[in-house]
Amino acid sequence: MNRPINSNFLTIAxxxxxxxxxLDETLLNIIKSVSQSKYSDKIEILVSNNCSSDNTEEVCAKYTNLIRYIKNDENIGFKGNIFKLLEMCDSKYIWYMGDDDGIKEDSVDLVYESLDHFKSALFFLDSISSITGNRVFFPRQLKDEIVDFKGFCSQKYYVRTGLISNYIYNVEEAKAVVKEYGTDIMHPMWPHTALALLVLNNMANKAVYINAGVTKLNETHNLIYTGSSTISVNIDARYDMYLMISDYLGDNAAFLKVAHFNMPTMKKLFVLSSFFDDYFAIQKQNFKVMKKMSGVLFLVYFFVYFLPNSVPFSFKRWIILMFIKLKKGSSFAEDYKQKMESRLKIIKGKTTSKSKRTVTSYFDD
Incomplete structure (x- = not known):
């Protein structure tokens, strides 16, 4: 596979x-997936290195003939890097891809043909777990569907559309949004979602849900890097994203506001899995640990999951902590507690300030 010059249809960014x-694992996966596609000559892979201090440049150098590579002179933040990629893209569509995600084998043609068939302003799709191979966000019974702003904000879709790798934008429409609104109103943690909403704010634009598990969500990495504290901050930050763009949405702001009234429901849905994330993060293992967990421990987690949202999150964590102390001993429980408190302190110090509703990002990528 040779890198297409001005492919003019799809850029995987x-x-x-x-x-x-x-990134090395991701590039190997994507290059293989694209090379197997009958449309490979119309697809480009674009990497933007946000002034990394590790050997990212050496990794990208291995694929010189297969990718287009740019490096920022300084770190411009996650949001800045997202829009730098958009600026550098001259294809018809841009498909953002997380640097630790991937593409399911034999799915590139499906995506390409969906883009070519629907010719929409925005596309969103589902992921499969890198561990289990199962669909992650959407139930299998959903069908391909064309939705407007209101439909995108429905409970069926909106609470499940946060992963950047599951968004594909018409480049012309996305650049038009940036030209009209600028990027200051885009949330630093959720610029891709804000961009999607502003694209759909044009009443002529529609979004297409592609009913397929296409992207590979790297849950091994996520179990190490995320936890229930992060889940809570993500939801708060997503509400901040709504506040930042709501004044620009006109009548559509009401639909997005309703979607965010449902955020406590989304938080509850993730409580159980995020507690599992914390448990695994401390042990630095993956879902195989679940097989070794006692049935009683699972029931404790399940009980916490169904506690009402009015029960303080700290109390839910205390229940888990006490049981881990009984099962694993005081030293393990104390280690767990210290790591979680340290993570929460870092996140609270570098994300949303609820009093002033100002936002700064703890993401540098």
């Missing part, structure tokens, strides 16, 4: 920062 090993 990867923002990256200090994740050389993960």
């Amino acid at each position: 990867i923002p990256t920062f200090n994740r050389a090993q993960e």
Whole structure:
């Protein structure tokens, strides 16, 4: 596979920062997936290195003839890197891809043909787990569907459309949004979602849900890097994203506001899985650990999951902590507690300030 010059149809755009090993795995996967496509000559892979201090540049140098590579002179933040990729893209569509995600084998043709068939302003799709191979966000019974702004904000879709790798934008429409609104109103943690909403704010534009598990969500990495504290911050930040763009949405702001009234429901849906994330993060293992967990421990997690949202999150964590102390001993429980408190302190110090509703990002990539 040779890198297409001005492919003029689809660019797979990867923002990256200090994740050389993960990026290497991602590039191997994407290059293989694209090379197997009958449309490979119309697809380009574009990587933007956000001034990494690791060996990201060496990794990208291995694929010189297969990718287009740019490096920022300084770190411009996650949001800045997203829009740098958009600026550098001259294809019809841009498909953002997380630097630790990937593409399911034999799915590139499906995506390409969906783009070519629907010719829409925005596309979103589902992921499969890198561990289990199962669909992650959407139930299998959904069908391909064309939705407007209101439909995109429905409970069926909106609470499940946060992963950047699951968005594909018409480049002309996305650039038109940036030209009209600028990027200051885009949330630093959720610029891709804000961009999608502003694209759909044009009443002529529609989004197409592609009913397929296409992207590979790297849950091994996510189990190490995320936790319930992060889930809570993500939801708060997503509400901030709504506040930042709501004044520009006109009548559509009401639909997005309703979607965010449902955020506590989304938070509850993730409580159980995020507690599992914390448990695994401490042990630095993956879902295989679940097989070794006692049935009683699972029931405790399940009980916490169904506690009402009015129960303080700290109390839910205390229940888990006490049981882990009984099962694993005081030293393990104390280690768990210290790591979680340290993570929460970092996140609280570098993300949303609820009093002023100002936003800064702890993402550098």
